[in-house]
Amino acid sequence: MDSLLTEDQLMLRDMVRKFAKERIEPEAGDNERNHRFPQEIINEAAEMGLMGIAYPEEFGGAGMDYLSYMIAVEEVSRACASTGVIISAHSSLACDPIFRFGTEHQKQKYLPSMLSGERIGAFSLSESNAGSDAGATQTTAKKVGDKWILNGSKLWATNGKQAGIFVLIASTEPELKTRGVSAFIVDANTPGYSVGKVERKLGIKATSTTEIILDNVELSEDALLGEVNKGFKIAMVTLDGGRLGIASQALGIARASIEDSIKYAKERKQFGQSISKFQAIQWMIADMWCQYESAWLLTWRASKMKNEGLDYSREAAMAKLMASEAAMFCANKCIQIHGGNGYTEDFNAERYYRDAKITEIYEGTSEIQRLVISRSLLKD
Ligand SMILES: Cc1cc2nc3c(=O)[nH]c(=O)nc-3n(C[C@H](O)[C@H](O)[C@H](O)COP(=O)(O)OP(=O)(O)OC[C@H]3O[C@@H](n4cnc5c(N)ncnc54)[C@H](O)[C@@H]3O)c2cc1C
Incomplete structure (x- = not known):
């Protein structure tokens, strides 16, 4: 999938991946279990420009495209789904409608302090x-x-x-x-x-x-x-963008589940061999990867359509629906591959499973996504 990304997007991905691995991941489980908002991490993310990725520099944004934002939310969520949605709700649900529907005065008044992360x-x-x-x-x-x-x-x-x-x-x-x-x-x-x-x-x-x-x-x-x-229209347009943020969050959870599963399957030995040698485990990993990549491609396409100013409402609903189902599927299999360990707090699998569920509910439940998709297909 790297071939679908530009040099700038790949550079951003590597930068956020490093930050997520070194800074977010080590305290993700502890913050989550203790209901602790990761304020310091958000401050650091803000310094890197992650609170305003897809907004013009004139308002204090990083001036990148929507796909870059999607990549960053996925990378952050791969380490911590809570931090991913803090950024996504801030950016997609609050900054975006102000940027899109605000007057010049409102944009100048609110966006600089929001995009710098000073005000969430x-x-x-x-x-x-x-x-x-x-x-x-x-x-x-x-x-x-x-x-x-x-x-x-x-x-x-x-x-x-x-x-x-x-x-x-x-x-x-x-x-x-x-x-x-x-x-x-x-x-x-x-x-x-x-x-x-x-x-x-x-x-x-x-x-x-x-x-x-x-x-x-x-x-x-x-x-x-x-x-x-005209607020209902503003809310619906805002949620189209928000759904791509949640799709990206779900992709992060799915990828974390797959990567942890592969690592564990190679290390864990039963019946005198690594469990990765069992076809049952291999097939679970193959199915997880197929779900992840399918959802990634849908999210990539919808983000590209948003970037290009096309109507992407149905595509955003499809991306969110499939990515949230992929997250649930992968997190479930991740626990299965970890066996009893997967059910304990000593491993991340149980956190991925709990985090994955919300992606099927907020910013429109899976039933509402199916409604959006089918209505657009059935309209005269
Ligand atoms: C952790 C969390 C964070 C959230 N963050 C935000 C936020 O930042 N801002 C915000 O405004 N809201 C937020 N929400 C609210 C969230 O968007 C709603 O919970 C969601 O839209 C579903 O609404 P509901 O809970 O009232 O469920 P209901 O609408 O009561 O739905 C219950 C069930 O009925 C189904 N259903 C309802 N209508 C239909 C239909 N027409 N056809 C078929 N099935 C249907 C649903 O799919 C669901 O299965 C958040 C919720 C949670 C739990």
């Missing part, structure tokens, strides 16, 4: 009654004079505890449902804004996933992102 971003769409049905949002934004007043509570914001800037979806005309929601840029220092419940989770425990409470949060007119009542 988050995206808040989900609510207790609005998950897959994202348009059912009950948080309201009412225009009073020249201010917007936001009330309600959002759920499951990745980076919720650390984020300084949120892109948040609220209902501006509830009776219009999806055609009556708008997107806002919310500074976490605004009075009335607070972080509520912090979720305890199965995996990616080094990330924070939080409730966001909005109690008469007063925003100026220029907090509105894009046009009024």
